Structure formats: structure tokens, C-alpha cells
Ligand SMILES: O=P(O)(O)O[C@H]1O[C@H](CO)[C@@H](O)[C@H]1O
């Protein structure tokens with residue numbers, strides 16, 4: 473067990489989906505995995521391991537924001553030996569052509585946070601997705617016929633921010649969407665030599681009058697869940 477996860481090492485697969493919402497983790501386990509077993513309920517941050525198309529995979533919530541995902545990603549990588557981590561999150565569109573329910577594959581993640589600089593003050597280096605996972609996810613999503621955008625995202629510390637106008641301006645500079653975890657996940661994956669990718673479903677828009685309910689965000693973004701699982705098991 474680790475400080476925030478009560479599982480034994482063998483209880484967690486080396487491939488994992490990471491939604492922010494622990495109830496989305498429960499939904500994925502109940503609707504996509506066979507023989508799913510709950511391995512964590514510390515702080516209600518539900519984690520499950522089960523079988524997807526014959527392969528052992530796990531899914532666990534990370535909570536909201538980079539401090540929270542940094543705790544879980546670090547423990548999963550260092551204490552449990554997880555090698556492939558795919559965030560399946562929601563994000564707000566920053567671009568007029570990126571609509572609610574579209575997928576965004578986060579090729580890179582800019583951040584407003586000091587969390588990476590606090591750990592690695594020397595350089596401001598880019599936080600990028602693992603190319604192999606990105607390439608696989610892109611082709612899987614395209615083959616499924618899901619509208620999919622590839623580009624950078626902004627991982628913000630604040631959901632409610634006075635930088636709203638500046639975030640929107642980033643959309644005119646190629647940043648597709650704003651969310652709150654990908655940059656820290658990419659940093660930790662680089663630091664520990666494992667693979668990570670962020671797949672986001674657009675849940676609302678900062679540049680158009682489009683949004684979704686919390687129940688939809690928990691239960692209906694199944695394309696993202698399927699793309700994430702297929703990418704985890706792809707050879
Ligand atoms: O839906 P999740 O995966 O939690 O992701 C997004 O939703 C939360 C904010 O509502 C933040 O965690 C943000 O990154």
C-alpha cells in the first residue's frame with residue numbers, strides 16, 4: 473500500500489485510465505470492465521482493476537487539479553509500477569471549431585501552475601504526450617468516427633480565474649482547450665520514464681454557448697472511455 477492508495481502492488485494493472493471524477497472511474501469499471509474489483513476507496517478516490525477485451529487494466533479517479541493528480545500518479549508509477557497512464561477528463565473549449573462532445577488529444581500541455589517549476593526549477597521545458605500513445609489514440613478515434621482534435625491544452629490551477637480573457641486569447645494561438653491536470657501528469661511521466669496521454673471530452677465552451685450537465689460528464693462521455701481503453705491495450 474502507499475500513503476493514499478490501500479491496494480497491494482499486484483492489485484493494480486500496469487495500464488490505467490485516470491478520470492478526475494472517481495464516479496467516472498466507477499462508471500467505466502461497471503460499464504467496460506469484466507470482473508472489476510475495487511482496489512481503493514481511501515478518500516472515496518475509487519480505483520478498480522478488471523478485464524477489457526482479455527487484458528488486465530485499471531481505472532482510478534485522480535481528483536481535481538495538479539496537486540491531486542500528482543499524488544496519485546506518483547504513487548501509481550513509483551509504488552505500483554504503472555507504465556501507461558491515460559487521463560480521460562473533461563475540458564473547456566478555447567476554440568470556435570472545438571465543440572462540446574468533441575475529443576481533444578493533448579499533444580502538449582501549457583500550464584499556469586508553478587507545480588513543475590517547484591519540483592524542477594532549472595528549465596521551463598515542454599510537457600508533451602507520449603507519441604506512441606498519441607498516435608494510437610488518434611487512429612483509434614478516427615476509425616471510430618469520433619470528431620477528434622489534436623493540439624495543446626492549457627492545464628490551469630484555477631477553474632474560476634481572472635485570467636479568463638487571457639485563456640481565451642490562447643485559443644487564438646492554437647491551444648484547443650483548458651483543463652486542470654495534463655501538464656503535471658506529463659511531467660511525472662517524463663520524470664519517471666513512463667508513458668502518458670490526456671484524452672479530453674469537451675464539456676463546455678469558453679467561446680460559445682455550449683455546456684453539459686454533471687451527470688453527462690460522469691456517464692455519457694463513453695467515446696473517450698472506449699478510445700482510452702483501446703489505446704491502453706493496443707500493441
Ligand atoms: O472531468 P475531470 O477529469 O475532473 O477534468 C476537469 O474537470 C474538473 C473541473 O470541473 C477538473 O479536474 C478539470 O480538469
Ligand SMILES: O=c1cc[nH]c(=O)[nH]1
Pocket residue numbers: 562563564565631650651652675676
Ligand atoms: O471549462 C472547463 C471545463 C472543464 N474543465 C476545466 O478545467 N475547465
